[in-house]
Amino acid sequence: NALSFYRAVRLMKITMIYRVAASLLASTLSASAFHSSHYISQGLRPSVLRRACDTIRVSSMTTSLSSTTSSTASPSFCEKCGTPTQLQIPPGDERERQVCSNPSCGHIAYQNPKVVVGAIATYQDKVLLCQRDIEPCKGKWGYCQGFLELGETSRQGAARETWEEAGVTVDPSKLELLAIYNLAGMQVQLIYRVELENDTFEAGHESSDVKFVSWDEIPWDELAFATVEWGLRHACEMKDVATPAIQERTKLITEDGKWEVEEG
Numbered sequence: 001n002a003l004s005f006y007r008a009v010r011l012m013k014i015t016m017i018y019r020v021a022a023s024l025l026a027s028t029l030s031a032s033a034f035h036s037s038h039y040i041s042q043g044l045r046p047s048v049l050r051r052a053c054d055t056i057r058v059s060s061m062t063t064s065l066s067s068t069t070s071s072t073a074s075p076s077f078c079e080k081c082g083t084p085t086q087l088q089i090p091p092g093d094e095r096e097r098q099v100c101s102n103p104s105c106g107h108i109a110y111q112n113p114k115v116v117v118g119a120i121a122t123y124q125d126k127v128l129l130c131q132r133d134i135e136p137c138k139g140k141w142g143y144c145q146g147f148l149e150l151g152e153t154s155r156q157g158a159a160r161e162t163w164e165e166a167g168v169t170v171d172p173s174k175l176e177l178l179a180i181y182n183l184a185g186m187q188v189q190l191i192y193r194v195e196l197e198n199d200t201f202e203a204g205h206e207s208s209d210v211k212f213v214s215w216d217e218i219p220w221d222e223l224a225f226a227t228v229e230w231g232l233r234h235a236c237e238m239k240d241v242a243t244p245a246i247q248e249r250t251k252l253i254t255e256d257g258k259w260e261v262e263e264g
Helices: 002-019 022-029 036-042 046-056 065-071 154-166 226-238
Strands: 085-088 097-100 114-123 126-132 144-147 176-183 187-195 207-214 247-253 259-263
Touching (some): 187 226
8 A cells, every 4th residue: 555655655665765875766656667657557546645645756847057067067976886086088989977986886977968748738628737836936837747767658657757747547549740859958847638538637746736738728928938828729629630740950059159040
């Protein structure tokens, strides 16, 4: 049951703290084998999962473009043995990496863009929106989205996020790819659309409110991120199209530090 799982998670967390340096805890827990899909199959509602989710889900959609660099900061300690790392160019590489200073280990910490998955869910010409209960952009609105977890496909991740944030069960196989957004080499976002079978929902632990609104009622001035607006506007344009055109956009940082958006 959920209580037993919670206790098991606490024990696992304590064990990991002793095995890995504290600075590595976030990255280690993000590789946890926990998946909400297990609980979806058990029929548990998001309110039952909140304590367990809060314990080990340290990687969620809590990073905006303005603060993404903190989520991609190089580790100061080796994730394999805990030895301090050194910034250097490994043999055969062309970029500086954080490399374990322990000669018997030598593990290289590769930093790569995060993958974000989301689902724009609709029911009878209304779209599902969640009000964020976490920073950044707490109180702002958007569709269900978050970071892809280890061991799941992008569609499974989008379905999981929809369950976690809105209590809505989605069949991953029914998700249609709608948009791909590349954000300055820091994030790659895969946004899907799906038509729901009913309008049942329940706010999850990251949402303060959830509701269905008509396309005309979308609070465009209260959306959390620019990409949320991109996705919703494109979904609205494609709502009557059987096979949607996939929108591709790239957001770059220019040499003078300004943002620039390109199609494709």
